[in-house]
Amino acid sequence: MSRVGTALRELRGAQKSAKGVSLYSRFVNRPAGRYLAALSYGLGLTPNQVTLVSAAFSFAAVAAVALAAPSWGLGVAVWAALAVGFAFDSADGQLARLRGGGSAAGEWLDHVVDAAKLTALHACVLIAFFRFPDAYGTGPRGWLLVPLGFQFAAVVTFFGGLLTEKLKPKAAPGSPAAAPSALRAVALLPVDYGVFCLVFLLLGGGALFRWAYAGLGAVAALFLLAFLAKWFRELSAVRR
Numbered sequence: 440m441s442r443v444g445t446a447l448r449e450l451r452g453a454q455k456s457a458k459g460v461s462l463y464s465r466f467v468n469r470p471a472g473r474y475l476a477a478l479s480y481g482l483g484l485t486p487n488q489v490t491l492v493s494a495a496f497s498f499a500a501v502a503a504v505a506l507a508a509p510s511w512g513l514g515v516a517v518w519a520a521l522a523v524g525f526a527f528d529s530a531d532g533q534l535a536r537l538r539g540g541g542s543a544a545g546e547w548l549d550h551v552v553d554a555a556k557l558t559a560l561h562a563c564v565l566i567a568f569f570r571f572p573d574a575y576g577t578g579p580r581g582w583l584l585v586p587l588g589f590q591f592a593a594v595v596t597f598f599g600g601l602l603t604e605k606l607k608p609k610a611a612p613g614s615p616a617a618a619p620s621a622l623r624a625v626a627l628l629p630v631d632y633g634v635f636c637l638v639f640l641l642l643g644g645g646a647l648f649r650w651a652y653a654g655l656g657a658v659a660a661l662f663l664l665a666f667l668a669k670w671f672r673e674l675s676a677v678r679r
Contacts, residue, residue, distance in 0.1 A: 442480065442481045443477045443478055443480065443481035444477075446476070446477035446480040446481065446537055447473065447474070447477040449537060450473045450476060450477060450533055450536075450537055451473070460624065460627070461624055461625075461627035461628050461630075461631040461633075461634070462624045462625060462627075462628060463628060463631045463633040463634050464529075464631055464633060465624060467633060468525055468526055468529050468633050469529050469533075471526040471529070472526050472527070472528070472529025472530040472532075472533055473529075473530070473533055475489070475526055475527055475529075475530035476489070476529075476530040476531075476533035476534040476537060477537075479530060479534050480534055480537055480538070484534070485534075485538075486531045486532070486534045486535040486538070486541055486545050487531075487544075487545050487548055489527055489530050489531040489534055490527075490528075490531045490545070490548050490549050490552055491552075492527050493524045493525075493527035493528045493530075493531065493552065494524070494552045494555075494556070495524075496520045496521070496523045496524035496527065497520070497521060497524035497525075497528075497552075497556045497560075498556065498559065499520050500516075500517045500518075500520035500521045500524065500560075500639075501556065501559045501560050501563050502563070503516065503517050503520075504517055504560070504563040504564060504566075504567050504639070504642075505562075505563035505566040505567055505570070508571060508574065509567065509571060509574045509575065509642045509643060509645065509648070510642065510643045511642070511643030511644075512643070513642050513643070514639050514640045514641060514642030514643050514648075515640060517639040517642060518636055518637060518639045518640045521560075521636040521639065522633065522636055524556070525632055525633050525636065528549070528552075528553065531545070531549060532549070550601065553597065554594070554597060554598075557590075557593050557594060557597055557632075558590060558594060561586045561587075561589050561590035561593065562586070562590065564586040564589075564652065565583055565586035565587065565590075568582055568583055568585075568586065568649070569583060574645050575645050575646065575648065575649050576645055576646040576649055577649060582649065585649075585652070585653050585656055586652075586656075588656055588660065589652070589655070589656035589659060589660075592656065592659040592660045592662075592663045593659060595663055595667075596630070596659070596662065596663050596666055599663075599666060599667060599670055600666070600670075603670040603673065603674065606674055606677060607673065607674065607677065608677060629655065629658045629659075629662070630658065630659055630662045635655060638651050638652055638655055
């Protein structure tokens with residue numbers, strides 16, 4: 440365990456900036472990912488293998504949403520698998536930094552898995568609404584548009600954020616990092632993936648899940664509009 444303990448100590452001093460990160464990711468997901476990264480390091484896993492472990496947990500949960508009849512037990516299992524998958528998603532990058540840096544292929548794999556997971560999760564909610572209309576109260580087919588709208592907001596936000604980071608000029612080496620804003624960390628909670636995963640605990644509630652999911656979708660759409668305006672304003676000052 441000394442190898443794991445050494446890795447934990449190194450990781451504590453090599454964390455990414457908390458700027459623009461919600462409270463959940465900062466105080467729950469990243470610390471969980473740190474322990475998983477240290478454990479993975481002790482087991483000799485590579486960052487890409489950790490990414491695939493994350494994908495296995497995430498897609499098992501995604502498949503369960505689409506294939507299994509909703510119940511409280513299913514909700515707990517789906518949430519747990521999504522949360523563990525999200526923690527491993529944080530662990531792969533931390534493990535890469537611990538090993539001296541990641542590769543372009545590893546970053547590509549990480550983002551492809553994230554995009555696939557995000558798209559598939561909302562698609563499987565749509566499938567669940569279609570397969571179990573009595574359980575969810577989604578007899579009116581208009582409810583099938585809700586996962587499509589949520590998926591649109593989530594994917595555009597994901598892609599827009601990545602592209603903005605690529606197009607913005609990098610900070611000069613050695614320049615001090617901006618202090619994280621506590622208010623922003625709280626404000627970002629509704630669109631944090633880890634917080635979104637909590638809604639699946641309500642799967643056994645039928646209509647309760649449907650309305651909670653739709654509410655988060657509406658919030659995601661509002662945040663998307665705000666993000667698009669912010670990103671466009673920031674990039675308008677960049678000359679290429």
